[in-house]
Amino acid sequence: DGGITQSPKYLFRKEGQNVTLSCEQNLNHDAMYWYRQDPGQGLRLIYYSQIVNDFQKGDIAEGYSVSREKKESFPLTVTSAQKNPTAFYLCASSTSPSGSLKTQYFGPGTRLLVL
């Protein structure tokens, strides 16, 4: 089945630790995105990538880093510089980052908690 997978489902981070969230898609989509969602809040864009080996900062990129070495994969690293990382992290993909449709499809998400 085609889709987007994220792992792990739950992740615990200790103070000062970097953690990496996985996102893989087999939809052959060009564009991939990372969002953060806090309780009662909307989705906020962290990073996005339109093509392999290229990515752009979103609205809240500080304390996060990404890579896009393969079309299928867009891992997100939450660094120790991110002081309030507890949130629900959602990865999404779309066929194209441009055009009038640009529908995005989401993975099941990763919940990150700080110990």
Place this chain on the structure above:
Amino acid sequence: RKEVEQDPGPFNVPEGATVAFNCTYSNSASQSFFWYRQDCRKEPKLLMSVYSSGNEDGRFTAQLNRASQYISLLIRDSKLSDSATYLCVVNPSSGYSTLTFGKGTMLLVSP
């Protein structure tokens, strides 16, 4: 003015009721519009795109009013399974850009 605004609710309705949500957007050049549904602690899922002429998918009807810059979602004959948060999503341009998400409107359908 926030880019995409929605009434957070919750909207509490009985089964079988008709309920409508509105969403306003600030960028008059916005190109396309969507409604997503998000269940508690789950990922958002596309409910329907919103076309200029309005469109219907079963019990769901979406409308776009470009002059007033709002879109609406009408749900007829509400089911218990319709209980969720409904996200209004706007594409601000036809070029390279990202979607803008509203914070969502919560719907609770009771027996």
